[in-house]
Each structure stands twice: as C-alpha cells, then as structure tokens.
Amino acid sequence: MNKVDIVSKYCKGCGYCINFCPKKLLKMGNERxxxxxxxxxxxxxxxxxxxxxxxxxxxxxxxxxxxxxxxNG
Structure with a gap:
C-alpha cells in the first residue's frame, strides 16, 4: 500500500499537490x-x-x- 505523509510544518498551503493529484485524493484541511x-x-x-x-x-x-x-502472511 502507498503512504503519503504531509509534513505540515513545511507546508505553505499553496495547493499545488491538490491540483496535481490525478485521483483528487488530497484536500485542504481546516487546521493551521x-x-x-x-x-x-x-x-x-x-x-x-x-x-x-x-x-x-x-x-x-x-x-x-x-x-x-x-x-502476505
């Protein structure tokens, strides 16, 4: 399974990741x-x-x- 970690302390909230996800799985959160x-x-x-x-x-x-x-066990 794939795992994606957002390191929130480095994020500037630009939203590029949200726009470029082909499956539209990333959403902007309510927390700062x-x-x-x-x-x-x-x-x-x-x-x-x-x-x-x-x-x-x-x-x-x-x-x-x-x-x-x-x-697989």
Missing part, C-alpha cells in the same frame, strides 16, 4: 500549522496510485511518499 498556513490531508489513501505528482510538485518538500510492504 505553526506558520499559520492551512495544509492538506489525504483522503482514502488506499486509492493512491503512487504517481508521486504531489511529491514532485511541492515547492517546499513537504510531502513524503512510501510504499509499505504488504503482509
């Missing part, structure tokens, strides 16, 4: 970070296709992507 910026969250992470557009487009490097190993 320490700098006063709203930051996104991911809905339905299980639907993430792993394209990493959000990681690539983020000018602040505030998004981290991981592929979690599946437990």
């Amino acid at each position: 970070n320490m700098k006063g910026h709203f930051f996104p969250y991911i809905e339905q992470v299980e639907k993430c296709i792993g394209c990493q557009n959000c990681v690539t487009i983020c000018p602040e490097g505030a998004i981290e992507f991981y592929k979690e190993a599946q437990d």
Whole structure:
C-alpha cells in the first residue's frame, strides 16, 4: 500500500499537490500549522496510485511518499 505523509510544518498551503493529484485524493484541511498556513490531508489513501505528482510538485518538500510492504502472511 502507498503512504503519503504531509509534513505540515513545511507546508505553505499553496495547493499545488491538490491540483496535481490525478485521483483528487488530497484536500485542504481546516487546521493551521505553526506558520499559520492551512495544509492538506489525504483522503482514502488506499486509492493512491503512487504517481508521486504531489511529491514532485511541492515547492517546499513537504510531502513524503512510501510504499509499505504488504503482509502476505
């Protein structure tokens, strides 16, 4: 399964990640970070296709992507 982490303390709330997600899984949240910026969250992470557009487009490097190993046991 794919895992997307938004590192809220680095986010400036530009919304690029939201606009560039082909599955439209990222939404702007209601909370503000320490700098006063709203930051996104991911809905339905299980639907993430792993394209990493959000990681690539983020000018602040505030998004981290991981592929979690599946437990086949």
